Amino acid sequence: MSMCEMLMRLSKNQLNKILRNKDYFWTLWDEWRGTDRCIDIDKAWHGIHYLFAKSTWEGPTPERWIIFGDTPIPALDGGYGPARYLTPAQVKEVNALLEDTPREELSNRYDSDKLFKADIYPSFRWDEEDEKYLLYHYDQLKDLYQKAAKAGECVIMSIS
Numbered sequence: 001m002s003m004c005e006m007l008m009r010l011s012k013n014q015l016n017k018i019l020r021n022k023d024y025f026w027t028l029w030d031e032w033r034g035t036d037r038c039i040d041i042d043k044a045w046h047g048i049h050y051l052f053a054k055s056t057w058e059g060p061t062p063e064r065w066i067i068f069g070d071t072p073i074p075a076l077d078g079g080y081g082p083a084r085y086l087t088p089a090q091v092k093e094v095n096a097l098l099e100d101t102p103r104e105e106l107s108n109r110y111d112s113d114k115l116f117k118a119d120i121y122p123s124f125r126w127d128e129e130d131e132k133y134l135l136y137h138y139d140q141l142k143d144l145y146q147k148a149a150k151a152g153e154c155v156i157m158s159i160s
Contacts (some may be wrong), residue, residue: 002043003043003045003080003120003121003122003159003160004040004041004042004043004045004072004159005033005040005041005042005044005045005067005157005158005159006029006038006039006040006041006078006157006158006160007038007039007144007155007156008028008029008032008037008038008039008090008156008157009037009038009042009144009145009147009148009153009154009155009156010028010037010153010154010155011151011153011154011155012088012152012153012154013062013093014028014154015154015156018063018073018076018156019057019073020063020120020125022075022076023106025076025083025156028065036110036143036144036147037098038061038101039140039141039144040065041083041137041140041141042137043121044136044137044143045067045121045137045159046120046121046122047115047120047121047130047134048066048067048110048119048134048137048138048141049064049066049068050114050115050118051106051110051134052066053066053071053155054099054104056118056140057118060095061091061093062090062094062095062096065090065093065094065095066094066097066098066128066141066145067157067158068157069075069083069086069089069155069157070082070084070085070086070090071084071085071086071087072084073085073156076156076158077160078108078158078159079159080160081159083156083157083158084115084156084158085154085155085156085157086154087154088148088149088152088153088154090099090155091142091145091148091149091155092147092149094146094155095143095148095149096143098141098142099146103135103138103139105115106135106138107123107131107135110131110134112125112126112127112131116134129151
């Protein structure tokens with residue numbers, strides 16, 4: 001079974017509606033999947049987290065928030081723990097970090113041996129193609145956070 005991460009940007013009102021009724025999340029998911037409002041970064045989530053947080057699962061904020069978010073939503077569990085969300089203020093912090101981290105810098109942090117030794121999912125020997133894969137998904141992630149920060153939106157993330 002694969003562990004893939006989905007991130008969705010939405011208004012505070014939409015988040016509050018999800019917190020009251022988890023079915024609304026699935027309505028938005030069906031409507032927005034594959035758009036710039038709801039992205040799937042596939043299995044790149046753990047590698048991206050490691051490149052920012054320099055930790056397998058923990059790390060400082062806002063680095064940890066990029067992938068793992070902050071506040072859990074227990075009613076939404078994709079099978080690997082509850083979905084989590086960031087407030088608009090937290091989204092702005094993450095966006096500022098991402099804007100200060102050019103693609104080239106993230107590429108310079110990439111070390112296939114360190115990823116392998118840290119047992120970064122999906123736990124195989126990382127190579128140059130995998131670096132391109134992480135950077136491709138980083139670009140999507142950066143775009144989502146930029147749009148969410150500009151619009152004053154929240155971000156929900158879930159690994160399933």
